[in-house]
Amino acid sequence: MHGPAPALRPRPRRLGVPLTFRLALRELRGGLAGFAVFLACIALGVAAIAGVASIARSLTDGLGREGARILGGDLTYSLINREATPDERAVLEAQGRVTVVTTLRAMALAGGDKGAALVELKAVGEGYPATGDLVTEPVGPLASLLAESDGAYGAVVDPVLLTRLDLKLGDRITVAGTPIVVRATLISEPDRIAAGIGFGPRVIVSRAALDATGLVQPGSLNRWSYRLQLPDASDAEIERRAAAIAAASPDAGWEMRARSNADPRFAKSIERFTQFLTLVGLTALIVGGVGVGNAVAAFVERKRGSIATLKSVGAPGGQVVALYLTQVMLIAGLATTIGLALGAGLPFAVDALFHDALPLPLNPTIAPGELALAAAYGLLTALAFAILPLGRAHDIPVSGLFRDVVDPGSVKTRLRYRFILAAALAGLVGLAVATAFDRRLALIFIAAAAIAFGLLRLVALGLMALARRLPRPRSAAPRLALANLHRPGALTPAIVLSLGLGVTLLVALSLIDANVRNTLSRSLPARAPNLFFLDIPAAEADGFHAFLGTEAPGAKIERVPMMRGRITALDGVPVAAIKPPEDAAWVLDGDRGITYAEDVPEGSRIVAGSWWNAEQARTPLVSFDAELARSLNLSVGSTVTVNVLGRTLEAKIANLRKVEWRSLGINFVMVFSPGTFRGAPHSDLATLTLPNGPDAKAEAVILRDVARAYPSVTSIRVKEALEAVNEVVGKLVLAIRGASGIAVVASLFVLAGALAAGHRARLYDAVVLKVLGATRRRLLTAYTLEYGALGLATAIFGVLAGTLAGWVIVTRVMKLEFTPDVSGALLVAASAVVFAIGLGLAGTWRILGRKPASYLRQL
Template identity: 60%
Template sequence: MHGTLPRSAQADPPRNAGFLSEIAVSLRLAFRNLRSGLRGFGVFLACIALGVAAIAGVGSVARSLGDGLAAQGRMILGGDLSASLLQREATDAEKVALARFGRMTSVATMRAMVRVDDTQTALVEVKATDAGYPSIGALQTDPPFTPQALFAREGDAFGAAADPALFTRLNLKPGAVVRLGDARIVLRAAIQSEPDKLAAGISFGPRLLLSQDALRASGLLQPGSLVRWSYRLILPNADEPSLARVTDEIAKALPESGFDVRSRANAAPQFAKNIERFSQYLTLVGLAALVVGGVGVANAVAAYVDRRRASLATLKSLGATGGRVFAIALIEILALALLGVALGLAVGAALPYALASSLRSLLPIPLDPHVYPRELAGAALYGLLTALAFSLWPLSRVHDVSVPGLFRDQVAPDRRWPRRRYLVALALAVAALAGAAIGFSYDRRVAIAAVVGTAGSFVLLRVVAAGIMAAAARMPRPRGAELRLAVGNIHRPGALTPSLALSLGLGVTLLVALSLVDASIRGQLTRSLPERAPSFFFLDIPSRDADRFDALLGEAAKGAKVERVPMMRGRVVSLKGVPAGEVKAAENATWVLEGDRGITYAAEPPEGSRVVAGSWWAPDYKGPPLVSFEDELAKGLGLDIGDTITVNVLGRNITAKIANLRRVEWQSLGINFVMVFSPSTFAGAPHSDLSTVTFPGGATQAQEQAVVAAMARDFPNVTTVRVKDALDAINELVGQLAVAIRGASAVAVVASILVLAGALAAGRRARVYDAVVLKTLGATRGRLLAAFLLEYGILGVATAVFGALAGAGAAWWIVTRLMKLPFEWPMTGAVAIAFGAVALTILLGLAGTWRILGQKPAAYLRDL
């Protein structure tokens, strides 16, 4: 026998052989074993490739969107720099100060109502341009017009272009005439491509594009109107240092004007931030799928050890050390992991190119696909760490098991713990995987929660498995042979219970959590809000006409609750004397410092909020400016009672001291603000009012039409926002995001199915042994099927119940603690997932044994 074996398999190299020689021998033996093919590693490769592809694909698509945004930043912004003001137009002196830096154009944007008659109205996003529009890029319309011809005035009518959705909503055709405030507007064409569309952010109505002369003629530009004026500069030298220098010079030249300045590198900051946040969320979902797949990796490695039992025992019997045998097995597993990672990277790298070619017309900006080494390296790191972390435990068993023990491990599995070196290596691999998940995450709170939740699920599922086995061992002996066999299989040595509980439990937990989080978010937007929210919001109500407006609403909306408050817009300049740009805010509060915020003043605390710290000012207070701040956001910004905040309103910096903190019920959609100032703060400042109308139990169609008709007739310049329409717009956006979320969830579903199949495949050898022995003793195929059906059913039900409860708990924590939303319990989906998991477990389990039960025992007995 000695002469027939390869030299490398005869014995260990001499002790004085170098480390490299040891590695070379292990590599040679490992790759020689791999020549037999990849049979049995399908689930292993699929789990690794699927998770790596999800993470690499999400990262690559996000970078492609970011690069496309950066490449098109100048066109999206309409220039190299944009300086914007809210509620007022720049003064002549301010325009001169800006124009000295480069060629300047201006755009005014606001929400308003267009009407065909008193019954046909629509909310639109108005963009009013000057003669230089578009300064960069091209406006495309159908039929085609030049901007000059499109906006030309004919008599008392001004030309305009509109989003095709406006034509559809009002049943109009090009050439139709509508009214915008006091102006007649001819809709000459439909907008096909608007170069700077993305800079405006989320729209709640179709675009209406017209000239600034038309906007002035409409009468909508009143003191305090919610209009944004953007002054775009095209610089003669537009490199990065010049952009930074000009931005600083504008701030120094106009320190209190309140300009919000951004450059082409920051053309759509909210969109870019949302891309990053959303991609990080999807990456976490992909990582969760990869970790679930890691259980499949562990099962596949356990099956590998089972299949390689004879060859590993032979190596040990010929003198190979436990470390050598472990090294050979680890090299094989890592080589296969590299193959799975390579497959996943190939799919992830190709995904941006596939999306760019198939969804080009649907994306708001062009994808700029490339191969992104950093994103691919991160995904590869996740994949390799997952493979290593989940392989070490089953592989470590081969080190200390004796040769006879390896041969009889099938019927008497060894339960000893691995050596300390393997436990240390396992701990380091798990720590590295968790550290990478947290370190690379955009929101570390969510990442830490995901890591802790996953670790807790592993521990709990091992406890659940032990509990199931203990309960099965202690239950009275069943009378039926099938049930007795099923119960025995659950708690016997080498049972599938631990691996099935872990595989099925993690999958069900993840799917239930994703399902309930999605249902809670959508439920808040589509069900609970409309029942409690106002029916209408009214913007830009002239303060001088407030009493007449209230009287009209009292007639048009009889029995409804009417609220009206003054409203202005302001931008936070500094907190406690620290410039807003230098404030280190919590993730949930950074939006307060970005752009303009709605503000108001009041003598009494607003409805829908309550003071939780400090005290409200007296109704007749006339002292220095005071402000009430929302409690949670104050904590996120590091603010407390007595701190100061400076806000720029209408070109003036106003510093106020925080007098109290309020807890606000934002979900009611009532009138409320982050900042409420004392009334004397804005004495004499021009402003408009904001009003809401709430019908008890919701408005009927007749009531809504009466309100719309009254507003169109008597207050055509007031913007009427039907809340249901706004919610529909939000729902459409949420629906688009849900497609991506569910796509990521589909990855988790596939991973869970693969893991479950792998767990069952890992126990196939034991199933073969059981079936053959029992058939030899006279058991029929029907009786064996019944026993396996009961076994898989009991395990599936017990584990699915735990998974449903754990997933519901995780979803509750995410929704209530991270998202700060009320949690709904639509358990129908969770129950459906749990029952589906049970059915899938039974089907996969029976499918794996059906072929075995149809074979004659002799062929298998020879191999056992």
């Protein structure tokens, strides 16, 4: 006989993918209440990453599209300190039409007592500009504006020069004793970017005017650019002609650029800066991820009844999690779409608003690859921060879901959800590293973010543990505040994390900004020379030295011979075949200043090898910067091949030096033995340091007198050079502040979201406490103490962590001296405390005004 039939047990009903998706959409019809912070955090982070990447792509495309205009031709060949020989010129002209542009620095002397100013002199020949438009005011043919008339050549000048020397159109200036009439001001210059950062206003003259000045002498510092026009030539044809020129003049020492890669150094700078801003945007996204976690936790709490209902009718926990994860990811998709739309539209908005003011060619475009990357960042962040709050409901029984309001259970998250979290985090790390220009920087950022999260979590747990163990105050308000810090569902972890990240970021940025500006504008000039003098003819060097001694009695004067040269090979390996690290690539890119000396230069210390003696100094030897040598895998005995004035020579490294660059004294990456360049034409470089430090009036007098007595010598005020650099740095810092501001705003959203997520618990507390006789003033006092304690603890952490981060970036990345700016850090910390208290009380004020009766009926 058969035994009794087994009892029928209801099988769990599985929700198929289509049904899960339909149910998720159906629930979302009720709106997105409670997801405002979620949407804002994801959208902000994605918009920051997408916007930065889109602008970078637009700039890169603009450089590519406008390459010929930026270069002034399809191919450009540049030489330093010398003009091309007739044979070299013939090689170029055999390939296409050639226009020549010569650039150098010079002194412009105004009449009377108006003084002198450093200018960037640009001599152009017929046919300039071959591409693009030179816009002047008044408008006129360039040849007429530059022509000689009444014994003076004409010039087109930057309007800044008129202001600096108190000039007007029609006035005369003198350059190296040659009178020049200011006939027009320069509005825009098509090849401005290719010239790089200038330390003085632009002055455009004719080639005849340059010849009249006599500034081009053997050894003087000047650049000759030969621009080839190849109409209708394809990129492949341009490469073929470039190869033919290289084969015909292998020893010319050209620096070649093609229209397809008009400014590789600038393109690299864009890529580096883009990566940095992308990491800042990713910081905003990760900070926003905390808000995502808070929002999802609150969402799960609101859906407690629905989850219990689904599980009571047999839905497995995994399917319930899948249902609500689908909803969360749909909302994340909406937030990501909003962020992508904002980021993709940013280049078009920038171009529309600032087209005429932009110094760079911007080609607004939709960048699918960059937008896809930003979308991946947004979705992975949402998944990583949402999965654990959602996974918590998997194993809680139905009764536990209802009871969990007042008795939260300790449920260990299942392995599958921790695996999803690990996969999402691995995806974020992989994207950040794989797309990084500098993978080392990306890894440092990832490690720093992980450490920051871990430390803030420890701070929150430590604060809760301390509050749990402190003796209970007798007064009701402090006792309630202390209990709120560690009770189940306390706001402590969320507030510490969101506020701590924001304070840390603000403190780090304020310290970086203060130290960079301090280094550029205050600490360096106090130790640096007042004036630099370039292009001192070797034959006049002794007389010039004596002249300076008369002009500035007691001043310290240093001078060394100076030439320009390019490194063409290291240990016999051509530079083109070398892939140096990013921090050393600049020394192989373009021309470098070089010198020779009998003794160790001031500001240098030998760290390997030995300095040459009189006998050794007759052979080609070189002293190399120790830090750069280490980056380039060079050591004592290695060989360095350089091209100077069209002559290629090889020198052996005799020693390595530790150089103190921050003093701004005379020093070089490469210092050669005197015998290396015996008899080579050169000019001298000199510095003058006044005994009493910076003195604007004395410096102006010396500049004027030097310009009159030695018109071919170029004088540079260190203060003006630093101001030019400071202006560029200021713009970069402004961009960093803008991107970092998004991260700070995300922190504020997270903080607001954390307070909103605790609204239900606060409401419950307020109702019960008011029934028991608590007054609004007593409750406000308790909440003020609670938020004040959280703000103070977080501010202390933020100051310490932000100071450490600022120190690492300033000293290790920027290689600058670090000075803690206590005032800025304390201001940020105090603001954090006030903000936490203010925002916390603003969120509870409405709760405290509610009458208990309507809520007691629901308990």
